Structures are given as C-alpha cells and as structure tokens.
Amino acid sequence: MDFQLTQEQRMIVDAARKVGERFGLDYWRDIDAKKQFPAECWKAICDAGLCGVALPSEYGGAEQGVFEMALIIENLSAAGAGSTVGQLFMINPIFGGVSISKFGTPEMKRELLPKLIAGDINFCMALTEPDAGTNTLEIRSFARADGDGWRLNGRKIWITAVDNAQKMLVVARTRRVEESESRSSGLSMFMIDVERKGLSHSPIDKVGTNTLPSSSVFFDEVRIEPHELVGTLHGGWRELLDVLNTERIVTTAGLVGAGELSLKLAVSYANDRKVFGGRAISSYQGLQFPLAQCHAEIEAARLLNYQAATNFDRGLPYGSVANAAKLLAAQVAARATERAMQTMGGMGYAKEYHVERLWRDSRLFRFAPISEEMILNYIANHDLGMPRSY
Template identity: 70%
Template sequence: MDFRLSDEQRMLVETARKVGERFGPDYWRELDARKAYPAKAWQAICEAGLCGIALPEEHGGSGLGMLEMALAIEALTAAGAGATLAQMFMLNPIFGGVSIARCGTEAQQRALLPGLVGGEVTFCMALTEPDAGTNSLEIRSFARRDGEGWRLSGRKVWITAVPQARKMLVVARTRRIEEVTRKTEGISLFLIDVEREGLSHTPIDKLGTNTLPSSSIFFDDVHIRPDELLGEEHQGWPGLLEVLNTERIVTTAGLIGTVDLALRLAVDYGADRKVFGGRPIGSYQGIQFPLAQAHAISECARLMNYKAATLCDLGQPYGAEANRAKLLAAQAAALATERAMQTMGGMGYAKEFHAERLWRDARLFRFAPVSEEMVLNFIAQHDLGMPRSY
C-alpha cells in the first residue's frame, strides 16, 4: 500500500485549504446565527473546480475519484466550516452527481451535470419518511402510473436544503410493498423540480447545522414526467445504495475535518491559557489525553475512509469500509468537539470561540445519515457472522 499523495492530490488539497480559509470560522459563526445558506462559499468552491472533482470530464468535471473528493472536503471543513460543509457535497456531487452520472441517461447528464459543477443547479434528496428512517426499504411514498408519467403522493421528513434546491432526487415506490417478493423491488428514483404543483414543504426547528435548513415535504398527486425517471423503473435500489455509500465517505471526510479544526482550537487555547502558577493548561495530562484520544480515533477513521474511497474508485465493494469509517469519525468528532469545549471552560460555551457550533453540528452525525447502532448491527452481522439482531 502506498500512502503518499500524488502531486495532483497535494495541489488539490492546497486549493481546497485556500478556498476554505477564505470562509473561516467567523464566516460560519455569522451564518449559523442568521440561519443563512452558505451561497458565497459554495459558489467559490464550484469556481475552484472542487464540486466536480469526481464527475465526468465530458460534462465539466475533473474525472478524478472519491478519494480526491474526500481529501478536498477534509481540507475545506478543517479551515473553519466544520461538518456542515460536507453536507453541501452530499447534496450536490452525491445526491445530484452520483445519481445522474451512474443512473442517468446521456441526455440527463448533458442537461444537468454542467450546471451542477458550476453551482447553478443545486440538489436535495427526499428519502427519509416518518416511519422509514434507517429502514429505507419501508418507504411508502408511491408514484402510480399516469399515462407515460407518474403521479406521486406521500410524505418525507428531515430533508436538507429544500428551499435552496432546484432539483430533488425522490426515492419512491412504484410497486407497493405488499405487492413485491423482496422489499428491494419496486423502488424507483426520480429527479424532479422542487417548484412543482402539489409539492410543499415546511421547516423543522433544530439544534444545529443551521446554515442548511431541514424540512418536512408533502407530495399531493405530484406529476412526474417520463424524462425524470433515473435508471429503470422499479430497479432503483442499487443506484440508491451507491448514493448512500458515497454519502458515507463524504460525511466521514467532513467529520475528520471537524476533528482537525476542534483540536487546533483546543490546542491553541490550551497553550495560551495559564492558571495556578502560570503554567499553560495544555501542559496537563487531563487536558492532553482526551484530545490525543480523539486524534488517534480520527486518524484511524481517515485511513479507513481512504480505503473505502479507493475501493469505490476501483469499482470494488466498499460499503463495509465506508460504514466503519463513518462510525469512528462520528465518535472522534463527538469527543474532539466536547473536549475542545471542556478545555476552554466557560469560554467553550461562548459562540465567539466556535467550539460550541462544531459540537452542535457534529452531534447530528452520531445518528445520520446512518446511526451508530445500525453500523454496529452491520458489522456484527456481515463482518462477524453473527445472527441478525433487528
């Protein structure tokens, strides 16, 4: 195994770092306070070519891979944004890019990928339902045939950045769950306009990730055109798995960047803050050990994520590695952000020191996009050969 980055990869990381530093912690703190969408930061990311890293060159992308995307996200999030910026990559190059590039027709790719790469077209994905969270196969939103198209009815919840999206990747049943032999059958993917008759959405008030709103969505007999089907009707499950597994890689990269940022804030504060005889608090093992533990866990997550991304780029199975990496990264980010706050004492609770925002945002990823418990179920069943427990 070769752990060295190529010259191209190092240049990519440096580009991402410079873009990220243009939008440092103060920028994200201000947006968090206003619950404002990071449009300027995302446009700068697109203009630097970072949105299209893993998308085809013939449609404006760089033709690189998920490994390069993970490297760029680490650098961007570590520069000041924290985990929430990784969600922008989930929304666009994953929910939009992966679904179109791997499932879409040539006409769909020509029509949408250049706008995605340039930042003009933004995306969201409607998957989760009130009674179908991690258990995605239990979705009930149904698209019934209507001439050459479909009519969609149902409800989705916890859908990110709906008001800012132009296109929505909708996961719906086209055969009812009672009518299929296997639950993976009868699922279809559609890419529709967010602004459409019968589609409405309402905001969800929440703890963190305030720069990207979350919404409940209602589909009331929404018309879907024939050219809005991605892939084959009833056969959307394999394409959805590609979206979900690459989403794990992006999530992990953002959490690793969060750990890097939180530890830097904590170490810098620990070097400056002096108590009890003038010694910096960073010289005490009670401060050092938890931060060192978070760093060790994060480095393991980083390497596992690189393995997952490399396997993905080679066309080999990578779901297990992506899940393991996400599990470790979420735990490392939780520890790093909480201990950064503890290192700062009362000031860790103050918004001007940034740690509390990183903590609020990172907490989401202990249960999203897949919960720790479900990852452990997966490991027990598929890696250890234990009985299915749920």
C-alpha cells in the first residue's frame, strides 16, 4: 500500500506542523502546570481548517478523511502537544462531529456543525460507567419516557473535558435489558446541554493529561427533549460503534507523535551531553540501541495506523489493524518516553526538559480508550480464531 502524500495532504501536514510549533513545548508545559484546557491552541487548530478536515463541506468542513486527520494529529503531537492532542480531536470532530453528521437531525447539523468546525463550541461524551467499564452493554444509566421526551438518571465516570464542553453526547438505556430482544438493543444516544438542571460533575485528580480534565458525572431526573435524540431510539448500539471505532486511529496518531517527539528530545540531549573525556553520550550503544528500537516500533505503528485510516476511508474492514496499531503505539510510546527520561538521567525527571509530561500523559493510553488486554482478546478471538475468553 502506497502512502506517498498528495500535494493537498502535504499542505495539510505543513499547516498542522506550523500550528503545532506556534504552541510548542513551553506552552504545553505551562498549561499542564495550570491544569488548563488548551483553548487558545484548539481555536488556532480550528481557524487553520484542521478540526473539520473529515466533516461535510456544506457545514464548513473539508470533507477529506480520517487519514488526513491522523496526519494532522501526528504533527501537532510531534511539534510539542504530545499524546493528549488526539483526545481533542476525539471529543470534538469525532464524538461531536461524527455523531451529528451521521445521525443528527438536519436542524442539529445546521445548528452545531458550523460552530464545532469553527471552534466556537466544545463537546464531550458520557459513556463509561463505574460498573460497566469496557462492557458498554452493561451500562445502567436509564432514560425513561416522560411525555414527548425523557428523564435521565445514572452516573458516568472518566468523562473527558466536561468542564470545557457545552454539549454532551450521552449514551443511556431507554429500554430495560429484560424488556429487549437482545443485550445490544435498548440503547439510545442524546445530545444535551452540559449546563442543565439535574446534571452535575466532579473532577478526578489524576497523574497526567492535566490539560483535559476527567470527571464523574451524575444525572438526577435530567430532562431530555425530543429533538435531542441522536439516531434511532432503542437502536443506538450499532450507531455508537460508528462513533467509537475511529477513536483507535486518533489515539494512535497522538501516541506516534509523542513517541517521535520523545526520541527527538532524547537524541538532542544526548548529542549535547559530554562526559568521560568529552565524548557525547549519544555515541554509546547502551543509549543508542533502546532509542533505535523505539524508532523502529514507532514507524511500524505509524504504518499500521495509516493502513487502518485508509481502509476506513475506503469503506474496507479496519478494526483488526486499528487495534493492532493502537496496541503497538501505546506500548512503544510508554517505552520511548521512559527511555528518553533514562537517557537524560536526572534532567529527564525535571519539568524543564518536558519528557516527564509526555511520559505521564502517554501512560493513560495503555488502558484507554481501550486496554491492551481487551485488544489482545480481540486479536485472539477475531484474527486467530481462538475461543472467546471472557
């Protein structure tokens, strides 16, 4: 498969790299320390036309593909943002943009997509629950019929960027499991206001990804209006998968960029650092080999991700390769950031040298948005034909 970039794709990459360099390492270090949402950077991304790269042109998007989105995220990440920039694309053009463009009403598309693409509105998605985790079919949040709308009760956990969002894509049961023909039936999606009576949220104190807060969310008799239904009532499971499936690709793109950036910082430091007779420490194989190994694995994850994104854009099966790419990318990003810190010695532990943030942030993606164990389950079951183990 040929991944030579077209002229238009090279222009997209150049635009992403320029925005990324404007908001480089120092910017991200500062807002990480403040636990501040990267609003200024995200607006610049949108102003450059990068947010809407895969969204419909009639609402201001570029109507390209997920491959182009992966290129953008890689370059923003490698220029200084690190792995968390993938989450910015996940919450907005995917959770917000894909759900609305594919399943929203015409009115919802006209109202929200131009604002999303322009960076005037942010989204989040409330899916994960304390007692369900990866097993979405076990969610218990329930929206009962109430006149022409619904009343929602329940709890969600580890919801990204609630504090900074105006709209929330909520996944809830609208029909009890015992009343449904299957466990996958009876789920529905809604697009509601974050500021709404009965909806509350509290922050989760965490190790990294501080620029995108995580929260527990509580619903207490939250009113949902009829026009806020996204997709098919009781039939949201398959539609939800269309929203979720690309998250592997954007996550991998962020991790690939973070790994690339970590190696760049490590090599730069090692080339400058001279000890034991004035030789640069980069001349020692004990430092070279681990970094070279990480480079090879980053390139493998990158190419797998390109294949997944290209298959998605062509309407071909892509789940297996997307899962494999995410597995490798999460593991090598963890190793690359760790080895970069080890290369720098004590200075790798200092915030001044940036790698500790990349290390803290990338660790999340060993188990989010899907754990490596669940990916291995998928590969064993779907790709190797082994019996389901859970």
